[in-house]
Amino acid sequence: MLSHITAKLLIVDDLPENLLALEALIQGDDREVHQAQSADEALSLLLEHDFALAILDVQMPGMNGFELAELIRGMEKTKHIPIVFVSAAGRELNYAFKGYESGAVDFLHKPLDTLAVKSKVSVFVDLFRQREVLDRQLEALERSRQEQALLLTQLQAAQTDLEHAVRMRDDFMSIVSHEVRTPLNGLILETQLRKMHLSRGNVAAFSPDKLQTMVERDERQINSLIRLVEDMLDVSRIRTGKLSIQPKAFPIDSLLSGLVERFAAQAEALETHIELTIKDTLCGDWDEFRIEQVLVNLLSNALRYGNRKTVHVRLHRDGEMACVQVQDQGIGISELNQKRIFQQFERVAAQHARTGLGLGLYISEQIVLAHGGRIEVDSEEGKGSTFSVYLPLPVLETQIDPVQATSA
Template structure:
């Protein structure tokens, strides 16, 4: 016997032994209870037979031989159906003995009476056999039904097993990517702040450069904002995965939301010399969670700037039937077909270029938010010709 390697393993082993012992005990109790039930049914069927014999003995002259045999057949039927084939046979044998006692001997040797007794015996055997076959068919049907149920349960468990394995894999990837991506801005921010403190403490006023200090602080601020965005994205992923993402819809104008989001990128657009044009209807009103839709637009516009290779970005917001459309087009390198099929999955990116930093969860969050609004995001892309992301949101008229 191999000794357990740890306390937890020993605990698990002990628990397994206890569970196994409990199962054996339950099985023994179940078998014992079954025997008790069968014995009780046998006793009850015999009591019925004796009761029938008493009635026949007391009122034989009134009932007649046919009614007497019918009363005994009722007890045989009960024994065969609620007991077993053997209990039915035992009841038939007891009934024949009692019939010999109940029916006068002069009648027993009468050919007619003897024929009725033999007929009773054959009929009892036939009823017992028919009920035995019927019970077997019923048990077979129950067995097939249980087998089907347990097969379905096995399939459900297999699917759950695959799902949980995938969840564990996603968790491991999440921890790996998150630890790496969060460490980078933290390290950079810490380095900038340490350098700034060193300059303030040790550099003389003659050589001190306010411009350099401002550059370090701005860089630290940028990394802090990036870190804050990553943390918020991770919190959003947690809300989505635990199905606790709640919406607070309000009447909103998608055109106004798009203008606000583009305005937040003004400094970045100017720095990277990227032109963004917005066109469409004057107003597109619908009930949405404004903050969540802003988050979707922010992710899509950020990706268009990131992967657009400095080329112009076109945004269109308009109504189309019962849908509100937000379409954003960049003219970057495009998305390969293999990546395009899984682009909205967790930790997937729109490019294999390792130079683009990020957790790879922006599109996943955006897609889940739009799905929560009963909409969808459609992507069209060709390698070398850019990509178009179209967000479709339903308009509910009150």
């Protein structure tokens, strides 16, 4: 690794012949020698290159070697460069002291000892190359540390995601087991009750009125199971990108009217009602089954969490979109929970009504998005919620005149 590092050497002397002689003495394949005949020229080179060693002649016109050394020591970029002084002034002790005070690491006297110069320069070159190797190793270690820190962060995030997924799975299994058990327990109880009546020959228990009630109860339990299974299947379809959307033209006002009529009995049982307002009669190319699925979910939630107050359903045109709004006057949703309700298995109002898998709004949003629309919520705790479904209308959509439609 050391053989690939080139050491740059700076020699400063006002006499060209001294520079040539010194360069011939210290040059080598692993070295790059730069010459300067003045302090100003030397400073320019020092700012441009990273030197392993600077060899300065003490006696130069203008700025001498000692003054140049002090400048070198005063600059951040050059303060760590080893400095060797060269002087022909003899070996006076005060000269050497002044050199060391200026930041020199060694002092050479003219005439130069060839072997000593070569040996000392080789030592500084080797030190420079070893320091370069160490710096590169430290840089590599720092990069490795940063990469490991990034990897650790990613692993911690993955662990958090995994723990969240495990919690979701456990919650999901707990919810599923509870939600499936409820209708199953009802069916099992009904079956055991009928079996007991049959074993006792109690034919009166199967009068037409009682049979009708039994069938209706069974149907509710079976529909609950079907709905749970369909929700789980829809989540699977969404995750695999296989959610089926089969658009065809239909009037959404007719769909809303039918749904409100269908939910009338449920609303009456909760001692409330649904108020429908159709401002614009709109027809679009949507999957009627899927849009019904969305609206059924919103109406069910509005009745469930509406605090037995009137639920308002409105249809109007908003630019190039059809907008259906379902508004309740119930418990409302906090701002924090509004960001969660469209996630899987979220049941924000679970303390009020622990029913369902927490998939309804997630599936509803995915269905609306698949149609190129969007679903929004406007809510405040204790003041109810308004869910708005926006669906794109055909570019050349023709509105139906309700009066003309009636007279026809």
